Amino acid sequence: MPKVSYCSVFVDDQDRALQFYRDLLGFELKHDVPLGEHRWLTLTAPGDPEGTQLLLEPAEHPAVKPFRAALVEDGIPATAFGVDDVTAEVERLAGRGVTVVMPPTPTGPVTMAVVDDSCGNLIQLFS
């Protein structure tokens, strides 16, 4: 039976990505293994260390840059995270300097918002 072990986002800078995903969003560090000039850097949701790992992958491949630029231009998120209260969460993040690209917006059964992770991606938050 397969399960979702990893979900990856391409990041410009792994240090800055760790700051955003761990220190601002609240994910917890799972693995930080040196691999040449980069690291195998994964995080898990708080309180769920055996859950799906978010892999912060260096955005080095030449195809990544134009691909991400086109998505960001149109406001399309790289991935999505569920939170308890998206309005409160976006307000908290904005207070800590995170750029909000789409404010919390009701869309059918969920309310969603889009924020900039500051390392090349837009991230959707929803509740």
Place this chain on the structure above:
Amino acid sequence: MGDVYRALADPTRRALLDALTATDGQTLFALCAALLERGLSPTRQAVSQHLTVLEEAGLVRVRREGRYKFHDLDTRPLREIARRWPVPEE
């Protein structure tokens, strides 16, 4: 300048103008979500093409802010309609 009448003739384009009236300055992604909320579900590519028609008619302006592209409403081209067929006061 494209044809403002042709731009207004399509219900999806009118819904896009409604969505921008409610919230100005939206990305393509946000506008697709706004259409879903209004019970429409055109493809992202179709929405993009509709926005181009609205932009050509001068009803939507595209604003680039850093790496993002936002769409703003500009209803000034609609004045031509009231000038051509003045609406009497009640």
